[in-house]
Amino acid sequence: MTPHRFPLTVYYEDTDMAGVVYYANYLRYIERARSEIVEQMGLDQNAMRAQGIVFVVSRVEADYVSAARMGDRLEVVTTHQAASPVRWTFDQEVQRDGAVIFRAHVVAVTMTTGGKPVRLPAEIRATLKK
Template identity: 70%
Template sequence: MSEPHSFPVTVYYEDTDMAGIVYYANYLRYIERARSTIVEELGLDQRAMREMDIVFVVTRVEADYVSSARLGDRLTVQTRHYAKGPVRWIFEQEVLRGDTLIFKALVTAATMSTGGKPMRLPAELRSRLGG
Protein backbone atom coordinates (compact mmCIF):
# COMPACT_ATOMS: atom_id res chain seq x y z
CA MET A 1 0.00 0.00 0.00
CA SER A 2 1.20 3.50 -0.77
CA GLU A 3 2.18 6.19 1.69
CA PRO A 4 -0.71 8.60 2.27
CA HIS A 5 -1.12 11.21 -0.45
CA SER A 6 -2.50 14.61 0.63
CA PHE A 7 -4.62 16.83 -1.58
CA PRO A 8 -5.89 20.19 -0.27
CA VAL A 9 -9.45 21.39 -0.86
CA THR A 10 -11.05 24.71 0.03
CA VAL A 11 -14.84 24.75 0.31
CA TYR A 12 -16.26 27.48 -1.91
CA TYR A 13 -19.79 28.85 -2.10
CA GLU A 14 -20.47 26.77 -5.22
CA ASP A 15 -19.75 23.60 -3.19
CA THR A 16 -22.49 24.23 -0.65
CA ASP A 17 -26.24 24.08 -0.29
CA MET A 18 -28.37 26.95 0.99
CA ALA A 19 -27.34 26.18 4.58
CA GLY A 20 -23.64 26.58 3.71
CA ILE A 21 -22.98 22.85 4.09
CA VAL A 22 -21.08 20.93 1.42
CA TYR A 23 -23.53 19.21 -0.94
CA TYR A 24 -23.04 15.44 -0.55
CA ALA A 25 -22.05 14.73 -4.18
CA ASN A 26 -19.18 17.21 -4.01
CA TYR A 27 -17.20 14.87 -1.77
CA LEU A 28 -17.04 12.52 -4.77
CA ARG A 29 -15.58 15.41 -6.80
CA TYR A 30 -12.98 16.08 -4.12
CA ILE A 31 -11.80 12.48 -4.00
CA GLU A 32 -11.81 12.26 -7.82
CA ARG A 33 -9.51 15.29 -8.01
CA ALA A 34 -7.18 13.64 -5.51
CA ARG A 35 -7.09 10.41 -7.55
CA SER A 36 -6.46 12.35 -10.77
CA THR A 37 -3.54 14.12 -9.09
CA ILE A 38 -2.09 10.78 -7.97
CA VAL A 39 -2.33 9.40 -11.51
CA GLU A 40 -0.50 12.45 -12.83
CA GLU A 41 2.17 12.34 -10.10
CA LEU A 42 2.81 8.65 -10.88
CA GLY A 43 3.62 9.71 -14.44
CA LEU A 44 0.62 7.98 -16.00
CA ASP A 45 -0.50 10.04 -18.99
CA GLN A 46 -4.18 9.24 -19.37
CA ARG A 47 -4.30 10.72 -22.88
CA ALA A 48 -1.45 8.43 -23.97
CA MET A 49 -3.13 5.48 -22.27
CA ARG A 50 -6.33 6.25 -24.16
CA GLU A 51 -4.35 6.12 -27.41
CA MET A 52 -3.27 2.61 -26.28
CA ASP A 53 -7.01 1.84 -25.82
CA ILE A 54 -6.73 1.77 -21.98
CA VAL A 55 -8.84 3.87 -19.61
CA PHE A 56 -9.49 3.89 -15.86
CA VAL A 57 -13.13 3.42 -14.84
CA VAL A 58 -14.55 3.61 -11.32
CA THR A 59 -16.48 0.39 -10.75
CA ARG A 60 -17.38 0.73 -7.08
CA VAL A 61 -17.64 3.41 -4.40
CA GLU A 62 -18.41 2.63 -0.78
CA ALA A 63 -18.91 5.96 1.03
CA ASP A 64 -19.56 7.08 4.61
CA TYR A 65 -20.63 10.62 5.44
CA VAL A 66 -19.33 11.12 8.97
CA SER A 67 -19.65 14.86 9.57
CA SER A 68 -20.30 18.06 7.61
CA ALA A 69 -17.92 20.48 5.97
CA ARG A 70 -18.97 24.09 5.57
CA LEU A 71 -18.33 27.14 3.47
CA GLY A 72 -14.74 28.31 3.92
CA ASP A 73 -13.42 25.09 5.44
CA ARG A 74 -9.98 23.95 4.41
CA LEU A 75 -10.01 20.21 3.92
CA THR A 76 -7.46 17.55 3.09
CA VAL A 77 -8.12 14.42 1.06
CA GLN A 78 -5.83 11.65 2.33
CA THR A 79 -5.48 8.73 -0.07
CA ARG A 80 -3.76 5.36 0.14
CA HIS A 81 -3.82 3.14 -2.91
CA TYR A 82 -2.65 -0.20 -4.20
CA ALA A 83 -3.02 -2.41 -7.25
CA LYS A 84 -5.18 -5.48 -6.73
CA GLY A 85 -4.39 -7.89 -9.51
CA PRO A 86 -3.75 -6.91 -13.11
CA VAL A 87 -6.96 -4.90 -13.62
CA ARG A 88 -8.09 -3.29 -10.33
CA TRP A 89 -6.75 -0.32 -8.39
CA ILE A 90 -8.04 0.26 -4.84
CA PHE A 91 -8.19 3.68 -3.14
CA GLU A 92 -8.84 4.26 0.55
CA GLN A 93 -9.77 7.93 0.84
CA GLU A 94 -10.62 10.22 3.75
CA VAL A 95 -11.65 13.86 3.75
CA LEU A 96 -10.46 15.63 6.90
CA ARG A 97 -10.87 19.07 8.42
CA GLY A 98 -7.77 19.19 10.59
CA ASP A 99 -7.97 15.93 12.51
CA THR A 100 -11.75 15.60 12.12
CA LEU A 101 -12.97 12.92 9.73
CA ILE A 102 -15.71 14.30 7.47
CA PHE A 103 -16.07 11.63 4.77
CA LYS A 104 -14.44 8.35 3.86
CA ALA A 105 -14.66 6.15 0.81
CA LEU A 106 -13.31 2.91 -0.57
CA VAL A 107 -13.06 3.24 -4.35
CA THR A 108 -12.32 0.51 -6.87
CA ALA A 109 -11.13 1.50 -10.32
CA ALA A 110 -10.49 -0.88 -13.19
CA THR A 111 -8.65 -0.70 -16.46
CA MET A 112 -10.80 -1.20 -19.50
CA SER A 113 -10.62 -0.78 -23.22
CA THR A 114 -12.39 2.26 -24.62
CA GLY A 115 -15.00 -0.24 -25.78
CA GLY A 116 -15.75 -1.22 -22.17
CA LYS A 117 -13.96 -4.58 -21.88
CA PRO A 118 -11.71 -5.34 -18.88
CA MET A 119 -8.07 -4.99 -19.87
CA ARG A 120 -4.83 -5.75 -18.10
CA LEU A 121 -2.70 -2.73 -17.35
CA PRO A 122 0.76 -3.28 -18.85
CA ALA A 123 3.27 -4.46 -16.20
CA GLU A 124 5.40 -1.31 -16.53
CA LEU A 125 2.41 0.88 -15.72
CA ARG A 126 1.08 -1.49 -13.05
CA SER A 127 4.43 -1.32 -11.21
CA ARG A 128 3.86 2.43 -10.71
CA LEU A 129 0.63 1.62 -8.86
CA GLY A 130 2.38 -0.59 -6.35
CA GLY A 131 1.32 -3.91 -7.78
Protein backbone atom coordinates in the same frame (compact mmCIF):
# COMPACT_ATOMS: atom_id res chain seq x y z
CA MET B 1 2.72 3.09 0.99
CA THR B 2 2.86 6.71 2.15
CA PRO B 3 -0.57 8.32 1.96
CA HIS B 4 -1.09 10.91 -0.77
CA ARG B 5 -2.37 14.27 0.50
CA PHE B 6 -4.44 16.66 -1.60
CA PRO B 7 -5.45 20.02 -0.06
CA LEU B 8 -8.59 21.88 -1.09
CA THR B 9 -10.79 24.75 -0.02
CA VAL B 10 -14.59 24.70 0.06
CA TYR B 11 -16.09 27.45 -2.09
CA TYR B 12 -19.63 28.83 -2.21
CA GLU B 13 -20.32 26.82 -5.38
CA ASP B 14 -19.62 23.61 -3.43
CA THR B 15 -22.44 24.17 -0.94
CA ASP B 16 -26.16 23.47 -0.93
CA MET B 17 -29.04 25.58 0.36
CA ALA B 18 -28.15 24.68 3.94
CA GLY B 19 -24.64 26.09 3.47
CA VAL B 20 -22.89 22.73 3.72
CA VAL B 21 -20.95 20.86 1.06
CA TYR B 22 -23.39 19.14 -1.28
CA TYR B 23 -22.97 15.39 -0.82
CA ALA B 24 -21.96 14.63 -4.43
CA ASN B 25 -19.08 17.11 -4.25
CA TYR B 26 -17.16 14.79 -1.95
CA LEU B 27 -16.98 12.37 -4.88
CA ARG B 28 -15.51 15.19 -6.97
CA TYR B 29 -12.93 15.93 -4.29
CA ILE B 30 -11.74 12.34 -4.08
CA GLU B 31 -11.70 12.07 -7.90
CA ARG B 32 -9.41 15.10 -8.07
CA ALA B 33 -7.06 13.46 -5.56
CA ARG B 34 -6.97 10.24 -7.59
CA SER B 35 -6.25 12.24 -10.75
CA GLU B 36 -3.33 13.92 -8.97
CA ILE B 37 -1.96 10.51 -7.97
CA VAL B 38 -2.10 9.27 -11.55
CA GLU B 39 -0.37 12.43 -12.79
CA GLN B 40 2.32 12.25 -10.10
CA MET B 41 3.00 8.66 -11.15
CA GLY B 42 3.84 10.05 -14.57
CA LEU B 43 0.88 8.48 -16.33
CA ASP B 44 -0.74 10.40 -19.17
CA GLN B 45 -4.43 9.51 -19.23
CA ASN B 46 -4.91 11.26 -22.57
CA ALA B 47 -2.17 9.09 -24.10
CA MET B 48 -3.71 6.01 -22.50
CA ARG B 49 -7.10 6.90 -23.97
CA ALA B 50 -5.48 7.38 -27.39
CA GLN B 51 -4.21 3.80 -26.99
CA GLY B 52 -7.74 2.67 -26.15
CA ILE B 53 -7.32 2.23 -22.36
CA VAL B 54 -9.20 4.17 -19.67
CA PHE B 55 -9.76 4.03 -15.91
CA VAL B 56 -13.35 3.43 -14.80
CA VAL B 57 -14.68 3.52 -11.25
CA SER B 58 -16.59 0.29 -10.73
CA ARG B 59 -17.47 0.64 -7.04
CA VAL B 60 -17.68 3.33 -4.35
CA GLU B 61 -18.57 2.81 -0.71
CA ALA B 62 -18.94 6.12 1.12
CA ASP B 63 -19.60 7.29 4.66
CA TYR B 64 -20.54 10.88 5.43
CA VAL B 65 -19.30 11.55 8.96
CA SER B 66 -19.59 15.32 9.40
CA ALA B 67 -20.46 18.37 7.30
CA ALA B 68 -17.98 20.76 5.70
CA ARG B 69 -18.90 24.39 5.12
CA MET B 70 -17.87 27.25 2.88
CA GLY B 71 -14.33 28.38 3.64
CA ASP B 72 -13.25 25.12 5.26
CA ARG B 73 -9.77 23.96 4.34
CA LEU B 74 -9.87 20.23 3.74
CA GLU B 75 -7.42 17.53 2.83
CA VAL B 76 -8.06 14.32 0.90
CA VAL B 77 -5.82 11.56 2.26
CA THR B 78 -5.50 8.55 -0.04
CA THR B 79 -3.84 5.16 0.19
CA HIS B 80 -3.97 2.87 -2.80
CA GLN B 81 -2.80 -0.46 -4.16
CA ALA B 82 -3.13 -2.77 -7.13
CA ALA B 83 -5.67 -5.29 -5.88
CA SER B 84 -5.39 -7.48 -8.98
CA PRO B 85 -4.03 -7.14 -12.51
CA VAL B 86 -7.26 -5.31 -13.43
CA ARG B 87 -8.32 -3.52 -10.20
CA TRP B 88 -6.81 -0.55 -8.41
CA THR B 89 -8.26 0.15 -4.96
CA PHE B 90 -8.26 3.41 -3.02
CA ASP B 91 -9.10 4.19 0.58
CA GLN B 92 -9.80 7.89 0.83
CA GLU B 93 -10.65 10.25 3.65
CA VAL B 94 -11.62 13.89 3.52
CA GLN B 95 -10.29 15.52 6.66
CA ARG B 96 -10.73 18.90 8.33
CA ASP B 97 -8.00 19.74 10.83
CA GLY B 98 -7.04 16.05 10.93
CA ALA B 99 -10.58 14.85 11.72
CA VAL B 100 -12.31 12.57 9.20
CA ILE B 101 -15.51 14.06 7.79
CA PHE B 102 -15.94 11.69 4.83
CA ARG B 103 -14.45 8.33 3.91
CA ALA B 104 -14.69 6.16 0.84
CA HIS B 105 -13.41 2.91 -0.56
CA VAL B 106 -13.10 3.12 -4.35
CA VAL B 107 -12.40 0.38 -6.87
CA ALA B 108 -11.18 1.44 -10.30
CA VAL B 109 -10.58 -0.87 -13.24
CA THR B 110 -8.90 -0.46 -16.58
CA MET B 111 -11.02 -1.02 -19.64
CA THR B 112 -10.78 -0.55 -23.35
CA THR B 113 -12.70 2.40 -24.71
CA GLY B 114 -15.08 -0.25 -26.02
CA GLY B 115 -15.86 -1.43 -22.47
CA LYS B 116 -13.76 -4.61 -22.22
CA PRO B 117 -11.70 -5.11 -19.00
CA VAL B 118 -7.92 -5.14 -19.54
CA ARG B 119 -4.91 -5.52 -17.24
CA LEU B 120 -3.47 -2.48 -15.49
CA PRO B 121 -0.60 -1.22 -17.62
CA ALA B 122 2.77 -2.73 -16.58
CA GLU B 123 4.16 0.66 -15.53
CA ILE B 124 1.30 1.12 -13.05
CA ARG B 125 1.70 -2.38 -11.62
CA ALA B 126 5.47 -1.80 -11.26
CA THR B 127 4.96 1.59 -9.57
CA LEU B 128 2.39 0.20 -7.16
CA LYS B 129 4.72 -2.61 -6.10
CA LYS B 130 7.24 -0.05 -4.81
